[in-house]
Amino acid sequence: QVQLVESGGGVVQPGRSLRLSCAASGFSFSSYGMHWVRQAPGKGLEWVAVISYDGSQKYYAESVKGRFTISRDNSKNTLYLQMNSLRVEDTAVYYCAKGGGIKWLVTYYFDYWGQGTLVTVSS
């Protein structure tokens, strides 16, 4: 069965960096686009970033563009999110999510989600 397991969250000061990881299993990881979606405490969902199956295409929400970098290592079935210049408003649970639909295509709905990892940005 499909499993997505995030790690790397924690408490960090404003302006610092953090790298999240998402270990994938149970599907052909190298065939699907992958996303990060976040949810601030008590708030709704916000799409953050997407990477195509081969890493050649990457897109970001305006709120994180220039500060966050999405990447993947298909040999390790792992997705990453490098977060730099963190702000208090980046505090959220970060979910790794698999793009739904057919292989190879970058789609923006999510058919499997990880359990999330909490990032708290606070001084």
Next chain:
Amino acid sequence: DIQMTQSPSTLSASVGDRVTITCRASQSISRWLAWYQQKPGKAPKVLIYQASSLESGVPSRFSGSGSGTEFTLTISSLQPDDFATYYCQQYNTYGTFGQGTKVEIK
């Protein structure tokens, strides 16, 4: 940016009720719309994609309809497991979520 507006924000209902949630897009998104269910402390779960396609394993009491800018999620007979928050999401241009509809026990 495409904005998604759900109504109502909160809905009180009883087991067995028919429940309808509405989602409006700020511009046409064709049928590129998904619905998710989220329970406290858990990740969202997709129910419906492409406006009306039921995700595998989702009970048939859930259905979706609409196109363009107006969409609905209907639960034909509310079950105890259905009390949760529901989100619509457009994926015509990147991905934008509605603000959520909390379905609570009446």
